[in-house]
Amino acid sequence: MDAKACHGLTVASPYLVMLGMDAEMLKGHLDAVVLAALEAGPAHGYAIIETIKTRSGEVFDLPEGTVYPALHRLEQAGLLSSNWTTTPSGRRRRVYALTRAGTAALRERRKSWNRFSQAVDAFLRGPHTWPA
């Protein structure tokens, strides 16, 4: 695997880590996955990543930093809102929540994904075999 040095660390490039088929497919759907991860309620970045890993059965093991550009993009689009909170230990953290537009967008993306996945599934099963 290609890797680069950063502060004495060997850090794999996100683009190269994501060469696995599942991760590569996830790249195009990251925004929808993040929206779905927030469906259960507001959460901060680390918790969102953990939710994505857990709910996907560890299949979506994407570089954790890639979730932040997605969160920022979704917030700019008005699909998420965020605010700073303070943890019991005194640490400040930004918590994200779905907006009404975000909930509607998630519903729409879910429908669109269902149509798409059914079509791909039907296609990949191969041509119909007609009875003689």
Next chain:
Amino acid sequence: MAGLIDAYIAELKRQLDFDPALAQRLVGEVEDHLREAAEADPSWPSVDAERRALERFGLAREIAAQFAADAVDRQAKRAWATLLVTVLVTLVAMRLRTIWLGSDATLTLAPLVDRYAFLAAVGVAAIGWFAWRRSLMPLIVCLAALAASIIAGFVRAEFFAADAPLAVLVPALGEFALMLLLSFHVVGLGRRLARTAALRRLDP
């Protein structure tokens, strides 16, 4: 103990220097994430726990590149929206100039530039929107053509010599102000495209 995470945060802030407000906002969030990830590691407290948290997070440069690419999209949208408004205001200003000057206005080069440079800008904008929405070139060509049209319009109407009515003067100043705003967006888009390309290059 906090050395690795601190160094990473400093590096991320440096890579995000194209947007200081974003850098300021993100570093606190990322630091919280990295410290939580390190603390969740079974070997915490240790340098290895921090190292693993950073490895899972990804390179600062590549995260900055994703933010830069999103910023290019936003800047391009703003530039095209400004271009659309500039075209509309220029059209209105041209029509008002024509009404004010009448059909017997002196036939010099200025009216021709005013009209045809505007038409060229509209043509390039239409093609650019459909074919090269994220490219700088159609915006530069549109800006140059609109600038030629607007300057020719000022010369044609002799704004600085004649006593132009307010209804003609205000749109003319509006098109001039929008041209300056469009120039600002084009320069900003150029800088962001260059920054994104630099961040995406693997070699420093």
